[in-house]
Amino acid sequence: MDLILSAIEILMRWDVALALLAGSVGGVLIGAIPGVGPAVAIAILLPATFSMDPIVGLTVLLGIYGSSMYGGAIPAILINTPGTAVNALTTYDGYPMTARGEPRRALSLAYSASFFGGVFSVICLILFAPLLAKVAPMFGSREIFLAALLGLILVVVAHRGQALIAGALACLGIFLNTIGMEPVKYTQRYTFDQDFLGSGVNLIVVVLGLFALSQAFVLLMDEDEKVHITKLRGGMSQGLRELARHPRVTAVSASFGVLMGMIPGVGEFTAQFMSYTYAQKSSKRPQDFGKGSSEGLIAAETANNAVPAAAMVPLLALGIPGEALTAMMLSVFYVHNVVPGPGLFQNDMDFVVALYLALLILNVLVLGFLLFATRALVQVVKIPNRFLGVCILTLSFVGVYSLRNSATDCLIAAGFGLFGFILKRLSLPAVPIILGMVLGGIMEVKLRSGMARVKEPLDFIDRPISFILFIIIILVLASHILRVWRDRKELKEAEWQNKTASTSFGKLMSRRKNSFLKDRGKEVRGRHSKLLRRLKGLF
Structure with a gap:
């Protein structure tokens, strides 16, 4: 109880409250605009959060991360265009409801399912926080190295049909992280006597290039389309009552979201498809799925909104991000000398619980905002693509230049923006590059510190957790090859x-x-x- 009171005290500040409000409302707006997405918004906001307190900056980013999926359901249901990538499954049953004249029912059901998934995951993780605090100190350098390696492997094999190119891009990210000053003996690596490479390739510059600038190029090249939006009539609260009629699907989908969110490299897509498949197989009317089934819509929205809180577990407990968005948040920790990992759970447990409570409050704010502001909010879908592209392009270059007041960083970001644009046109993933940069740095440091006590190869896995992680890596690779x-x-x-x-x-x-x-x-x-x-x- 004292821990929760300490966490509440951290949140009882005007700047934290303002960050919660701005993040929740801004995330919904970003999610409701097709073609932008939370990755672009977080990439643009990263330079601004470096000057804030850690709890304030992370609250803004968590607000955008957690609430963008709420907003992404709006265009997915009304115009059959997902606002964010993870809302693609929402179109399967959301848009057919709109086509038969039930847009209000579909939106209210999506909001309610998202709210339950978000709250369920936060409550689960608050209850499990003491257990995580006991387990986290068992991870030493070798265990964190193997956990980071496992996360990188899971990210690669998750791109089914593109595992080879995903692995190559992850290796590119690891190589980019090695450019500059070597972290132990402080020698120059791959700088080729170029001064601008002496400090390395900045992660935020690469993030802004691959996600923000590349998306701006895509929007500028696409033609604007006229969007017809169905008018909404009546209240938006009926979904809460309808959600109560499907407790089994709701609970199982939220559980899938929590479990999949805690595994690095898995995320929303796997959780969604597993919950959707379960809902269809266990339904009394499986023929309705894809034609406007309320159970299908509940399964998709509950699962994807249960993931964000769960995805913070490997980030906070081990300092290992499982996807691009949490990798971006990790940079905020490092800037403020707050090191995620076992020490964070031992020394700053109230800070961890405060982040979870912020996610809980976030879901309440977003649901209240959407129940009353949906009719006005749907108009953001009509914003022209090229106008959005110009805005993103301008804000991205301002953010890159503000990092170190360097025009060279702008050129590097533009180069990665062009590379990201090519990847998008070829339908290739950019996420492995970011995770390769982040996890590559973690793996290098932990491997060097872990090898100091290793005399034989088997000594690296002579402890229970390291041995279990090694076996999991072997099983993942074997199953992928099979x-x-x-x-x-x-x-x-x-x-x-x-x-x-x-x-x-x-x-x-x-x-x-x-x-x-x-x-x-x-x-x-x-x-x-x-x-x-x-x-x-x-x-």
């Missing part, structure tokens, strides 16, 4: 069946053609013989 082998085997079988079918079809057509020609020849010869007999009769 899955790739099965996919290739199925592909070869499908190609062989298609080839056999086409060959059989060709033979069949050839036989039919020969038979037809043979019959046709007999018919023609018969006619000729009849004609010859008639001619002989005439003469």
